[in-house]
Amino acid sequence: MGMxxxxxxxxxxxxxxxxxxxxxxxxxxxxxxPAGDGVYHGASLPDAWNENGLRRQIADYNAAAGKKxxxxxxxxxxxxxxxxxxxxxxxxxxxxxxxxxGAVSLIKFSxxxxxxxxxxxxxxxxLIANGTWDEYFKQSALAIKxxxxxxxxxxxxxxxxxxxPYSQAAPGSRTTAADYVAAxxxxxxxxxxxxxxxxxxxxxxxxxxVGGISYQSYYPGDNYVDWIGVSLYSGxxxxxxxxxxxxxxxxxxxxxxxxxxxxxxxxxxxxFPGEVxxxxxxxxxxxxxxxxxxxxxxxxxxxPGEGDFRLQRVPAQARAYADDVxxxxxxxxxxxxxGNSSQPAIPRLDVPSREVILRDVTRxxxxxxxxxxxxxxxxxxxxxxxxxxxxxxxxx
Numbered sequence: 001m002g003m004x005x006x007x008x009x010x011x012x013x014x015x016x017x018x019x020x021x022x023x024x025x026x027x028x029x030x031x032x033x034p035a036g037d038g039v040y041h042g043a044s045l046p047d048a049w050n051e052n053g054l055r056r057q058i059a060d061y062n063a064a065a066g067k068k069x070x071x072x073x074x075x076x077x078x079x080x081x082x083x084x085x086x087x088x089x090x091x092x093x094x095x096x097x098x099x100x101x102g103a104v105s106l107i108k109f110s111x112x113x114x115x116x117x118x119x120x121x122x123x124x125x126x127l128i129a130n131g132t133w134d135e136y137f138k139q140s141a142l143a144i145k146x147x148x149x150x151x152x153x154x155x156x157x158x159x160x161x162x163x164x165p166y167s168q169a170a171p172g173s174r175t176t177a178a179d180y181v182a183a184x185x186x187x188x189x190x191x192x193x194x195x196x197x198x199x200x201x202x203x204x205x206x207x208x209x210v211g212g213i214s215y216q217s218y219y220p221g222d223n224y225v226d227w228i229g230v231s232l233y234s235g236x237x238x239x240x241x242x243x244x245x246x247x248x249x250x251x252x253x254x255x256x257x258x259x260x261x262x263x264x265x266x267x268x269x270x271x272f273p274g275e276v277x278x279x280x281x282x283x284x285x286x287x288x289x290x291x292x293x294x295x296x297x298x299x300x301x302x303x304p305g306e307g308d309f310r311l312q313r314v315p316a317q318a319r320a321y322a323d324d325v326x327x328x329x330x331x332x333x334x335x336x337x338x339g340n341s342s343q344p345a346i347p348r349l350d351v352p353s354r355e356v357i358l359r360d361v362t363r364x365x366x367x368x369x370x371x372x373x374x375x376x377x378x379x380x381x382x383x384x385x386x387x388x389x390x391x392x393x394x395x396x
Contacts, residue, residue, distance in 0.1 A: 031200040031226045032104075032150050033253045033294055034331060039286075040295035041330040042071025042106070043311075044258065048094050058101055061300060064312045066322035068332040071152070072098045073106040073257060073297045079113035079121040084136070088143040095147045104334045106152040106202065106257060106297060111183070112165055122165055125175045129182035137187050141196035150198055150337045152295075154257060155184055157204040158231055159218045162211030169211025177217035184220040204229030204257045207240050215244060227255045227295070234261035234278050235268035238285040249292040260299040261317065262307035275317040283324035296330075 034040060043061050047053035054072070062068050076091050078084065085091070091107070098105045111128065113121040123133055144151055159180055162169035168176050184203075191199055203225045205215035219225070228248045232241060245254065259282065261275045272278065286293050298321075302308045311318050324330075 030253050032152070032337060033227075034335075037291065037329045038331050039293065039329050040071045040104070040255075040334070041065070041067060041325055041332060042069045042073060042103070042295065042297040043300045044073035044297050046301050048072065048074040048098065051097050051100075054097055055101060057300075058103070061311070064318045064322065065325055067325050067330065068102065070103055070331050070334040071106055071295060071297055072101075072103045073108060073299075074098075075108045075110070075114070077110040077112060077114045078123040078136070079115075079119065081115050082113060082119040082121050087140040088146075092143045092147060095144075095149070095151060099149055099338050102334065102338070104150055104152065104337055106154065106255070106295075108154045108157050108204070108257070110164070110166075111156055116165060125166060125179040125183040129179060129186050131186065134186075134190055137190040138194050141191040141194040144191070144196040144199060145194065148198060150200065150334075152200050152202050152227070152255070154202040154204040154229055155187060156180065157229070157257065158206040160205045160209045160211070160213055160215040167211065168213045168217075177213055180218050181220050185224050188220070188224045200226040202227040202229040202255050202257065204231065204255070205244070206230070207232045207236060207244060216247075222251060225252060228252045229255040229257035231258040232256060233259060233265045233299075234272060234275070235265040237269070237271065238278075238282045239289070241285075241290060245290055245292070249290070252292075253294040254290065254292050255295040255297070256293060257295075257297055258299045259296065260309040260311070261314075262309045264307040265309075275314045276320045279317055279320045280324060287327075287329075 029035065043065075045054065045057045045061065047057055058069065058072070074094060076085070076087075080090070095105050111123040111125065113119045116122060123136075127133060128137075144153075156164065156166045158164060159167050159177075160169075161167055162171070164170060165173060166175055166180065167173060168180075188201055191197075201224065203218075203220060205218060207230045209215055228244065230241065230244060232238065241254075248254075261278055266272045266275070266278075273281065286296075298311055299309045300311055302310055302313075311321055
Protein backbone atom coordinates (compact mmCIF):
# COMPACT_ATOMS: atom_id res chain seq x y z
CA MET A 1 0.00 0.00 0.00
CA GLY A 2 1.32 3.40 -0.98
CA MET A 3 2.77 6.05 1.29
CA UNK A 4 -0.03 8.47 2.06
CA UNK A 5 -2.50 6.07 0.47
CA UNK A 6 -4.76 5.92 3.51
CA UNK A 7 -5.79 9.54 3.17
CA UNK A 8 -5.96 9.31 -0.59
CA UNK A 9 -8.31 6.37 -0.48
CA UNK A 10 -10.88 8.43 1.36
CA UNK A 11 -11.87 9.36 -2.20
CA UNK A 12 -13.16 5.82 -2.81
CA UNK A 13 -15.53 5.31 -5.71
CA UNK A 14 -17.23 2.11 -6.75
CA UNK A 15 -16.79 1.56 -10.45
CA UNK A 16 -19.66 0.80 -12.77
CA UNK A 17 -20.81 -2.78 -12.95
CA UNK A 18 -20.93 -4.79 -16.15
CA UNK A 19 -21.34 -8.40 -17.14
CA UNK A 20 -18.44 -10.48 -15.82
CA UNK A 21 -16.25 -12.20 -18.39
CA UNK A 22 -15.80 -15.82 -17.34
CA UNK A 23 -12.65 -16.69 -19.28
CA UNK A 24 -10.48 -15.68 -22.17
CA UNK A 25 -11.82 -16.57 -25.56
CA UNK A 26 -8.70 -18.54 -26.43
CA UNK A 27 -8.70 -20.70 -23.30
CA UNK A 28 -4.88 -20.80 -23.32
CA UNK A 29 -3.08 -20.36 -20.01
CA UNK A 30 -0.79 -17.41 -19.38
CA UNK A 31 2.78 -17.76 -18.18
CA UNK A 32 2.84 -19.57 -14.80
CA UNK A 33 -0.95 -19.62 -14.61
CA PRO A 34 -2.20 -22.59 -12.54
CA ALA A 35 -4.37 -25.12 -14.31
CA GLY A 36 -8.13 -25.32 -13.95
CA ASP A 37 -9.59 -23.17 -11.20
CA GLY A 38 -6.39 -23.23 -9.14
CA VAL A 39 -5.40 -20.06 -7.26
CA TYR A 40 -1.95 -19.42 -5.80
CA HIS A 41 -2.38 -18.59 -2.13
CA GLY A 42 0.19 -16.14 -0.80
CA ALA A 43 1.13 -13.32 1.52
CA SER A 44 3.32 -10.23 1.59
CA LEU A 45 5.75 -10.65 4.48
CA PRO A 46 7.96 -7.81 5.77
CA ASP A 47 11.06 -9.79 6.77
CA ALA A 48 12.30 -11.60 3.67
CA TRP A 49 15.92 -10.67 4.35
CA ASN A 50 17.12 -13.62 6.39
CA GLU A 51 16.32 -17.32 6.40
CA ASN A 52 15.18 -17.62 10.00
CA GLY A 53 13.01 -14.52 9.89
CA LEU A 54 11.28 -15.56 6.70
CA ARG A 55 10.86 -19.14 7.91
CA ARG A 56 9.26 -17.91 11.14
CA GLN A 57 6.89 -15.57 9.33
CA ILE A 58 5.82 -18.24 6.85
CA ALA A 59 5.21 -20.70 9.68
CA ASP A 60 3.15 -18.17 11.64
CA TYR A 61 1.10 -17.26 8.58
CA ASN A 62 0.58 -20.86 7.57
CA ALA A 63 -0.66 -21.63 11.09
CA ALA A 64 -3.14 -18.74 11.00
CA ALA A 65 -4.31 -19.57 7.48
CA GLY A 66 -4.49 -23.30 8.07
CA LYS A 67 -2.72 -23.85 4.74
CA LYS A 68 0.75 -23.36 3.33
CA UNK A 69 1.36 -20.37 1.10
CA UNK A 70 2.69 -20.84 -2.42
CA UNK A 71 3.66 -17.20 -3.13
CA UNK A 72 5.68 -14.73 -1.04
CA UNK A 73 5.46 -11.06 -2.01
CA UNK A 74 8.38 -8.78 -1.17
CA UNK A 75 9.55 -5.31 -2.16
CA UNK A 76 12.65 -4.09 -3.98
CA UNK A 77 13.76 -0.70 -5.27
CA UNK A 78 16.31 0.96 -7.52
CA UNK A 79 17.78 2.86 -4.57
CA UNK A 80 18.31 1.97 -0.92
CA UNK A 81 19.04 4.89 1.40
CA UNK A 82 20.34 6.97 -1.48
CA UNK A 83 22.53 4.41 -3.21
CA UNK A 84 21.79 2.28 -6.22
CA UNK A 85 20.96 -1.37 -5.58
CA UNK A 86 22.22 -4.53 -7.22
CA UNK A 87 19.80 -7.34 -7.99
CA UNK A 88 22.55 -9.96 -7.98
CA UNK A 89 23.68 -9.03 -4.49
CA UNK A 90 20.71 -7.41 -2.79
CA UNK A 91 17.77 -9.33 -4.24
CA UNK A 92 18.88 -12.66 -5.74
CA UNK A 93 19.41 -14.15 -2.25
CA UNK A 94 15.73 -13.51 -1.49
CA UNK A 95 14.69 -15.49 -4.53
CA UNK A 96 16.79 -18.42 -3.39
CA UNK A 97 15.53 -18.45 0.20
CA UNK A 98 11.87 -18.12 -0.84
CA UNK A 99 12.38 -21.08 -3.17
CA UNK A 100 14.10 -23.09 -0.43
CA UNK A 101 11.02 -22.55 1.71
CA GLY A 102 8.74 -23.88 -1.02
CA ALA A 103 7.26 -20.76 -2.59
CA VAL A 104 7.52 -18.49 -5.63
CA SER A 105 8.43 -14.80 -5.32
CA LEU A 106 6.38 -11.84 -6.42
CA ILE A 107 8.82 -8.93 -6.49
CA LYS A 108 7.23 -5.49 -6.31
CA PHE A 109 9.99 -3.35 -7.75
CA SER A 110 9.96 0.43 -7.41
CA UNK A 111 12.15 2.90 -9.28
CA UNK A 112 12.11 5.20 -6.25
CA UNK A 113 14.18 4.87 -3.09
CA UNK A 114 12.21 3.12 -0.35
CA UNK A 115 13.45 6.02 1.81
CA UNK A 116 12.31 8.53 -0.81
CA UNK A 117 10.86 10.94 1.75
CA UNK A 118 14.38 11.56 3.08
CA UNK A 119 16.59 10.90 0.05
CA UNK A 120 14.36 12.01 -2.87
CA UNK A 121 16.20 9.51 -5.05
CA UNK A 122 14.32 8.01 -7.99
CA UNK A 123 15.26 6.56 -11.37
CA UNK A 124 13.70 8.99 -13.81
CA UNK A 125 11.24 7.17 -16.06
CA UNK A 126 12.24 9.27 -19.06
CA LEU A 127 15.87 8.20 -18.62
CA ILE A 128 14.83 4.58 -18.29
CA ALA A 129 12.78 4.88 -21.49
CA ASN A 130 15.65 6.39 -23.49
CA GLY A 131 18.10 3.66 -22.47
CA THR A 132 20.15 5.41 -19.80
CA TRP A 133 19.41 2.64 -17.31
CA ASP A 134 19.83 -0.27 -19.70
CA GLU A 135 23.03 -1.50 -18.04
CA TYR A 136 21.37 -1.58 -14.62
CA PHE A 137 18.44 -3.61 -15.91
CA LYS A 138 20.75 -5.84 -17.92
CA GLN A 139 22.47 -6.79 -14.66
CA SER A 140 19.05 -7.29 -13.08
CA ALA A 141 17.94 -9.52 -15.94
CA LEU A 142 21.10 -11.62 -15.75
CA ALA A 143 20.55 -12.15 -12.00
CA ILE A 144 17.01 -13.36 -12.68
CA LYS A 145 18.20 -15.55 -15.54
CA UNK A 146 20.88 -17.09 -13.30
CA UNK A 147 18.25 -17.86 -10.67
CA UNK A 148 16.40 -19.81 -13.33
CA UNK A 149 13.14 -20.41 -11.51
CA UNK A 150 9.82 -18.67 -12.11
CA UNK A 151 9.53 -15.12 -10.82
CA UNK A 152 6.62 -12.70 -10.81
CA UNK A 153 7.72 -9.05 -11.14
CA UNK A 154 5.62 -5.91 -10.86
CA UNK A 155 7.09 -2.48 -11.66
CA UNK A 156 5.92 0.68 -9.87
CA UNK A 157 2.66 -0.67 -8.48
CA UNK A 158 -0.35 1.55 -7.66
CA UNK A 159 0.78 3.99 -10.33
CA UNK A 160 -2.79 5.25 -10.81
CA UNK A 161 -2.82 6.66 -7.28
CA UNK A 162 -1.33 9.94 -6.13
CA UNK A 163 1.07 8.81 -3.38
CA UNK A 164 4.13 7.65 -5.35
CA PRO A 165 6.44 10.09 -7.21
CA TYR A 166 6.33 7.97 -10.37
CA SER A 167 2.59 8.66 -10.66
CA GLN A 168 1.38 11.47 -12.87
CA ALA A 169 -1.16 12.50 -10.23
CA ALA A 170 1.42 12.78 -7.42
CA PRO A 171 1.98 16.35 -6.20
CA GLY A 172 4.97 17.83 -8.02
CA SER A 173 5.32 14.83 -10.32
CA ARG A 174 7.62 15.26 -13.30
CA THR A 175 6.46 12.08 -15.03
CA THR A 176 3.43 11.15 -17.09
CA ALA A 177 1.51 7.97 -17.72
CA ALA A 178 3.19 7.87 -21.14
CA ASP A 179 6.61 7.92 -19.41
CA TYR A 180 5.48 5.02 -17.24
CA VAL A 181 4.43 2.96 -20.26
CA ALA A 182 7.66 3.70 -22.16
CA ALA A 183 9.82 2.81 -19.15
CA UNK A 184 7.92 -0.43 -18.49
CA UNK A 185 8.36 -1.51 -22.12
CA UNK A 186 12.06 -0.68 -22.08
CA UNK A 187 12.65 -2.75 -18.94
CA UNK A 188 10.77 -5.75 -20.31
CA UNK A 189 12.65 -5.49 -23.60
CA UNK A 190 16.00 -5.46 -21.77
CA UNK A 191 15.01 -8.54 -19.72
CA UNK A 192 13.91 -10.41 -22.83
CA UNK A 193 17.01 -9.41 -24.80
CA UNK A 194 19.20 -10.80 -22.03
CA UNK A 195 17.37 -14.11 -21.75
CA UNK A 196 15.40 -13.51 -18.54
CA UNK A 197 12.32 -15.19 -19.91
CA UNK A 198 11.53 -16.83 -16.56
CA UNK A 199 9.61 -13.68 -15.53
CA UNK A 200 5.85 -13.21 -15.56
CA UNK A 201 5.18 -9.47 -15.66
CA UNK A 202 2.41 -8.32 -13.33
CA UNK A 203 0.93 -4.88 -14.01
CA UNK A 204 -0.56 -3.79 -10.67
CA UNK A 205 -2.73 -0.65 -10.41
CA UNK A 206 -4.77 0.35 -7.40
CA UNK A 207 -8.53 -0.16 -7.21
CA UNK A 208 -9.98 2.43 -7.55
CA UNK A 209 -8.20 5.23 -9.47
CA VAL A 210 -7.16 8.07 -7.17
CA GLY A 211 -5.99 11.42 -8.52
CA GLY A 212 -7.76 11.66 -11.84
CA ILE A 213 -5.44 9.58 -14.07
CA SER A 214 -7.08 6.30 -15.06
CA TYR A 215 -5.39 2.93 -14.91
CA GLN A 216 -6.00 2.54 -18.66
CA SER A 217 -3.52 5.37 -19.30
CA TYR A 218 -0.75 3.32 -17.67
CA TYR A 219 -1.35 -0.01 -19.42
CA PRO A 220 1.86 -1.06 -21.24
CA GLY A 221 0.04 -3.27 -23.76
CA ASP A 222 -0.85 -6.93 -24.08
CA ASN A 223 2.59 -7.91 -25.37
CA TYR A 224 4.27 -6.47 -22.25
CA VAL A 225 1.95 -7.77 -19.54
CA ASP A 226 1.37 -11.39 -18.47
CA TRP A 227 -0.92 -10.85 -15.46
CA ILE A 228 -3.13 -8.04 -14.21
CA GLY A 229 -2.41 -7.35 -10.55
CA VAL A 230 -4.43 -5.09 -8.27
CA SER A 231 -4.40 -3.68 -4.75
CA LEU A 232 -7.84 -3.98 -3.18
CA TYR A 233 -8.33 -3.17 0.50
CA SER A 234 -11.28 -3.12 2.89
CA GLY A 235 -11.95 0.54 2.05
CA UNK A 236 -13.80 -0.92 -0.92
CA UNK A 237 -16.40 -3.57 -1.50
CA UNK A 238 -14.78 -6.50 -3.36
CA UNK A 239 -17.08 -5.78 -6.31
CA UNK A 240 -15.04 -2.64 -6.93
CA UNK A 241 -12.94 -5.00 -9.03
CA UNK A 242 -15.69 -5.23 -11.66
CA UNK A 243 -14.47 -2.49 -14.00
CA UNK A 244 -10.85 -3.54 -14.44
CA UNK A 245 -11.77 -7.23 -14.35
CA UNK A 246 -14.25 -6.93 -17.17
CA UNK A 247 -11.78 -4.93 -19.22
CA UNK A 248 -8.84 -7.35 -19.07
CA UNK A 249 -9.94 -10.79 -17.81
CA UNK A 250 -10.70 -12.09 -21.31
CA UNK A 251 -6.99 -11.69 -22.07
CA UNK A 252 -5.08 -11.97 -18.79
CA UNK A 253 -5.28 -13.79 -15.45
CA UNK A 254 -5.59 -11.64 -12.33
CA UNK A 255 -3.33 -11.49 -9.29
CA UNK A 256 -4.67 -9.72 -6.19
CA UNK A 257 -1.18 -8.60 -5.21
CA UNK A 258 -2.34 -6.76 -2.08
CA UNK A 259 -5.52 -7.19 -0.06
CA UNK A 260 -6.28 -6.92 3.63
CA UNK A 261 -8.35 -5.19 6.25
CA UNK A 262 -7.08 -2.50 8.61
CA UNK A 263 -8.91 -0.12 10.96
CA UNK A 264 -8.06 2.97 8.90
CA UNK A 265 -9.08 1.30 5.66
CA UNK A 266 -12.30 -0.01 7.17
CA UNK A 267 -13.30 3.54 8.04
CA UNK A 268 -13.32 4.57 4.38
CA UNK A 269 -16.03 2.03 3.59
CA UNK A 270 -19.40 3.42 4.65
CA UNK A 271 -20.90 -0.06 4.29
CA PHE A 272 -18.05 -1.98 5.91
CA PRO A 273 -19.65 -5.12 7.38
CA GLY A 274 -16.82 -6.06 9.75
CA GLU A 275 -13.62 -7.97 9.11
CA VAL A 276 -15.13 -11.45 9.18
CA UNK A 277 -17.96 -10.60 6.81
CA UNK A 278 -15.65 -8.65 4.47
CA UNK A 279 -13.19 -11.55 4.20
CA UNK A 280 -15.98 -14.04 3.60
CA UNK A 281 -17.48 -11.71 1.01
CA UNK A 282 -14.10 -11.40 -0.71
CA UNK A 283 -13.78 -15.15 -1.18
CA UNK A 284 -17.42 -15.56 -2.15
CA UNK A 285 -17.05 -12.82 -4.77
CA UNK A 286 -13.89 -14.41 -6.18
CA UNK A 287 -15.55 -17.80 -6.42
CA UNK A 288 -18.76 -16.53 -8.01
CA UNK A 289 -17.73 -13.53 -10.10
CA UNK A 290 -14.00 -13.58 -10.79
CA UNK A 291 -12.86 -16.99 -12.07
CA UNK A 292 -9.84 -15.37 -13.73
CA UNK A 293 -8.36 -14.35 -10.37
CA UNK A 294 -5.61 -16.97 -10.15
CA UNK A 295 -3.42 -15.65 -7.33
CA UNK A 296 -3.97 -13.72 -4.08
CA UNK A 297 -1.47 -12.25 -1.60
CA UNK A 298 -2.57 -10.82 1.76
CA UNK A 299 -0.62 -7.74 2.88
CA UNK A 300 0.48 -9.07 6.28
CA UNK A 301 2.20 -5.94 7.60
CA UNK A 302 1.86 -3.73 10.67
CA UNK A 303 2.87 -0.27 9.43
CA PRO A 304 3.13 2.50 12.04
CA GLY A 305 1.14 5.49 10.89
CA GLU A 306 -0.70 3.52 8.20
CA GLY A 307 -2.31 0.62 10.02
CA ASP A 308 -2.14 -2.96 11.22
CA PHE A 309 -2.99 -5.19 8.26
CA ARG A 310 -1.99 -8.50 9.82
CA LEU A 311 -4.39 -11.37 9.35
CA GLN A 312 -3.92 -12.37 12.99
CA ARG A 313 -4.93 -8.89 14.21
CA VAL A 314 -8.52 -10.16 14.48
CA PRO A 315 -8.58 -13.85 15.48
CA ALA A 316 -12.09 -14.33 14.10
CA GLN A 317 -10.92 -12.85 10.80
CA ALA A 318 -8.07 -15.37 10.62
CA ARG A 319 -10.49 -18.21 11.33
CA ALA A 320 -12.84 -17.02 8.57
CA TYR A 321 -9.90 -16.73 6.18
CA ALA A 322 -8.74 -20.25 7.07
CA ASP A 323 -12.24 -21.65 6.48
CA ASP A 324 -12.44 -19.99 3.05
CA VAL A 325 -8.93 -20.77 1.86
CA UNK A 326 -9.38 -24.42 2.86
CA UNK A 327 -11.08 -24.97 -0.51
CA UNK A 328 -8.90 -27.15 -2.73
CA UNK A 329 -8.70 -24.48 -5.44
CA UNK A 330 -6.44 -22.38 -3.18
CA UNK A 331 -3.07 -24.00 -3.77
CA UNK A 332 -0.73 -24.74 -0.89
CA UNK A 333 2.15 -25.55 -3.20
CA UNK A 334 3.81 -23.89 -6.15
CA UNK A 335 4.13 -27.41 -7.55
CA UNK A 336 6.04 -27.87 -10.76
CA UNK A 337 6.83 -24.14 -10.89
CA UNK A 338 9.66 -24.46 -8.40
CA GLY A 339 10.58 -28.10 -8.80
CA ASN A 340 12.95 -29.37 -6.12
CA SER A 341 13.23 -26.64 -3.49
CA SER A 342 15.60 -28.57 -1.22
CA GLN A 343 18.68 -26.99 -2.81
CA PRO A 344 19.41 -23.30 -3.26
CA ALA A 345 19.11 -22.09 -6.82
CA ILE A 346 22.19 -19.88 -6.45
CA PRO A 347 24.90 -19.48 -3.82
CA ARG A 348 23.71 -17.80 -0.64
CA LEU A 349 24.85 -14.18 -0.48
CA ASP A 350 23.23 -12.89 2.69
CA VAL A 351 26.04 -10.43 3.49
CA PRO A 352 28.09 -9.68 0.37
CA SER A 353 31.29 -7.75 0.93
CA ARG A 354 32.02 -5.69 -2.18
CA GLU A 355 30.69 -5.58 -5.70
CA VAL A 356 30.97 -3.37 -8.73
CA ILE A 357 27.55 -1.79 -9.14
CA LEU A 358 26.01 1.17 -10.87
CA ARG A 359 25.68 4.27 -8.78
CA ASP A 360 24.40 7.78 -9.35
CA VAL A 361 27.41 10.03 -8.71
CA THR A 362 28.66 13.45 -9.69
CA ARG A 363 32.22 12.24 -10.16
CA UNK A 364 33.89 8.86 -10.60
CA UNK A 365 35.90 7.43 -7.73
CA UNK A 366 38.17 4.48 -8.50
CA UNK A 367 36.52 3.91 -11.87
CA UNK A 368 36.25 0.39 -13.21
CA UNK A 369 36.29 -0.47 -16.91
CA UNK A 370 32.98 -1.22 -18.54
CA UNK A 371 32.84 -4.58 -20.30
CA UNK A 372 31.20 -3.14 -23.41
CA UNK A 373 31.37 0.42 -24.71
CA UNK A 374 28.35 2.63 -24.11
CA UNK A 375 27.36 5.95 -25.52
CA UNK A 376 28.68 8.70 -23.32
CA UNK A 377 25.55 10.74 -23.89
CA UNK A 378 23.58 8.09 -22.03
CA UNK A 379 25.87 8.05 -19.02
CA UNK A 380 26.22 11.65 -17.94
CA UNK A 381 25.08 10.79 -14.42
CA UNK A 382 25.46 7.03 -14.09
CA UNK A 383 29.02 5.71 -13.80
CA UNK A 384 30.77 2.55 -12.76
CA UNK A 385 32.08 2.69 -9.23
CA UNK A 386 33.38 0.17 -6.74
CA UNK A 387 31.45 0.61 -3.51
CA UNK A 388 30.78 -1.57 -0.45
CA UNK A 389 27.40 -3.28 -0.36
CA UNK A 390 25.33 -4.44 2.52
CA UNK A 391 22.27 -6.57 3.18
CA UNK A 392 19.35 -4.32 2.37
CA UNK A 393 16.05 -4.24 4.20
CA UNK A 394 13.70 -2.80 1.65
CA UNK A 395 10.49 -1.49 3.12
CA UNK A 396 7.25 -1.02 1.23
